[in-house]
Amino acid sequence: xxxxxxxxxxxxxxxxxxxxxxxxxxxxxxxxxxxxxxxxxxxxxxxxxxxxxxxxxxxxxxxxxxxxxxxxxxxxxxxxxxxxxxxxxxxxxxxxxxxxxxxxxxxxxxxxxxxxxxxxxxxxxxxxxxxxxxxxxxxxxxxxxxxxxxxxxxxxxxxxxxxxxxxxxxxxxxxxxxxxxxxxxxxxxxxxxxxxxxxxxxxxxxxxxxxxxxxxxxxxxxxxxxxxxxxxxxxxxxxxxxxxxxxxxxxxxxxxxxxxxxxxxxxxxxxxxxxxxx
Numbered sequence: 138x139x140x141x142x143x144x145x146x147x148x149x150x151x152x153x154x155x156x157x158x159x160x161x162x163x164x165x166x167x168x169x170x171x172x173x174x175x176x177x178x179x180x181x182x183x184x185x186x187x188x189x190x191x192x193x194x195x196x197x198x199x200x201x202x203x204x205x206x207x208x209x210x211x212x213x214x215x216x217x218x219x220x221x222x223x224x225x226x227x228x229x230x231x232x233x234x235x236x237x238x239x240x241x242x243x244x245x246x247x248x249x250x251x252x253x254x255x256x257x258x259x260x261x262x263x264x265x266x267x268x269x270x271x272x273x274x275x276x277x278x279x280x281x282x283x284x285x286x287x288x289x290x291x292x293x294x295x296x297x298x299x300x301x302x303x304x305x306x307x308x309x310x311x312x313x314x315x316x317x318x319x320x321x322x323x324x325x326x327x328x329x330x331x332x333x334x335x336x337x338x339x340x341x342x343x344x345x346x347x348x349x350x351x352x353x354x355x356x357x358x359x360x361x362x363x364x365x366x367x368x369x370x371x372x373x374x375x376x377x378x379x380x381x382x383x384x385x386x387x388x389x390x391x392x393x394x395x396x397x398x399x400x401x402x403x404x405x406x407x408x409x410x411x412x413x414x415x
Contacts, residue, residue, distance in 0.1 A: 140301060141233075143170035144191060145208040146184050147289060150174030157290055165298045166206070179322075179407030181211050181241040186324035186333060188236070189245050190384050192229055202231065206297050209236035210289035221286060224293055225255040225311065226300060235297045244316035245335070249386045256308035260292050263306045267295075271304060320409045323391075324384075330397025331390045332404055333382055338365055338389040341379070342411055350379060352391060352410050356403030369394060377401065 143162050147154075155172050162170040175183050188209055195202050212221060226235045229252060236242060238257055246252040261283040268274040272295075274282075282291045299306055321341055325333040338344055344365065351360040365379045372378035372394040382390030391398045391410065404410060 140166045140168070140298075141204045141206050142166075142168060143206045143208065143297070145170050145172045145210070146175055146187055147172065147208070147210040148175045148180040148184075148212060149210065149289060150176035154290075158294075161290060162208075162294050165294050166301075175211070177326075177406040179324075179405075181239055182322055182324045182335065182407050184209050184211050184239070185242045185245050186335060186384055186388075188234070188242060189249060189386075192232065192234075192246070192250060193386070195230060195232060204231045204233065206301060207232060207234045207236075208289075208293055208297060209234070209239075209242060210293065211237045211239050211242060212289070221288060223257050223259065224288065224296065225257040226296070226308070227252060227255045233297065233300055235293055235300070238311070240314075241316075243313045244318075245385075247313045248315040252313055254310050254312055257311045258296065258306060258308045260288060263296060263299075263308075264292075266307050267299060267304070272299075321411050323404055323406055323408050323410060324388075326399045326404070326406060329392075330399040330401075331382065331392045332398045332402075332410070333384045334389045334391065335385070336389065337385070337387045338379060338381060341365075341389060350411050352377070352379075352402060354402045355408070356401070361402075363391070 143166050145158060155174060159170055159172050177183055191207055223238045224235060225238045264274060264279045264282055268279060285291055322335050323332045324335045341350060343350055348365045349362050352363045354361050363377045363379055366372050369380050369392060372380060372392060374395050377393045377398060379389055379391055381387050393401050
């Protein structure tokens with residue numbers, strides 16, 4: 138049986154962790170995965186936009202598509218869960234997504250792609266069902282995997298492989314709701330210094346009544362008027378602008394044509410940047 142390729146987004150981003158995860162996924166799926174490190178100041182925001190982009194990039198092909206497996210591991214260490222946030226899964230367009238149960242990661246998928254529900258898993262329950270049904274797991278191995286904090290290494294690839302094989306794993310459905318966050322954030326700063334925002338230009342505060350927005354320049358400690366443009370080529374050379382970028386569903390980007398918006402404004406992932414002009 139030919140297994141689908143795997144793309145993994147993870148905030149366990151040091152070389153040692155990436156090597157371990159790559160080897161384990163390759164062992165289970167028979168091919169080296171694409172592992173993308175999320176090592177910035179706001180990994181949830183980056184994961185949310187990147188997962189949305191990955192799912193959208195599998196469409197618009199002009200023909201049939203092949204399935205992929207997408208893994209997302211974001212590990213907030215807030216002490217809310219006894220052994221970390223649960224993992225869930227869902228399918229979209231024939232693709233399998235296994236992800237940390239993160240509201241910020243899932244909300245854009247509800248808003249932009251119509252994802253309404255995920256299946257939430259319990260590690261020990263899934264392992265026991267596998268041992269009772271199809272997997273060669275000893276009680277000691279179940280205990281080790283269930284207790285470890287390194288679930289993205291030991292549990293998630295197993296769960297993904299079992300789901301790919303069509304195994305019925307125990308899970309509880311949970312609704313996914315669109316985001317209600319009014320704050321516009323920088324989700325990704327690309328290699329050009331363009332600041333990719335988490336929504337389209339038409340949803341920026343004040344865009345419906347003004348073509349100019351106030352962007353806070355953290356480097357200079359003041360607000361700067363920035364015009365909105367249809368396309369990047371419309372932005373004057375050397376000037377800042379807000380335009381439609383390459384990510385999301387027509388999401389906005391804060392750019393400096395020929396320069397770096399992140400450097401000019403002193404911005405990074407997760408920053409809130411916009412103020413409405415009165």
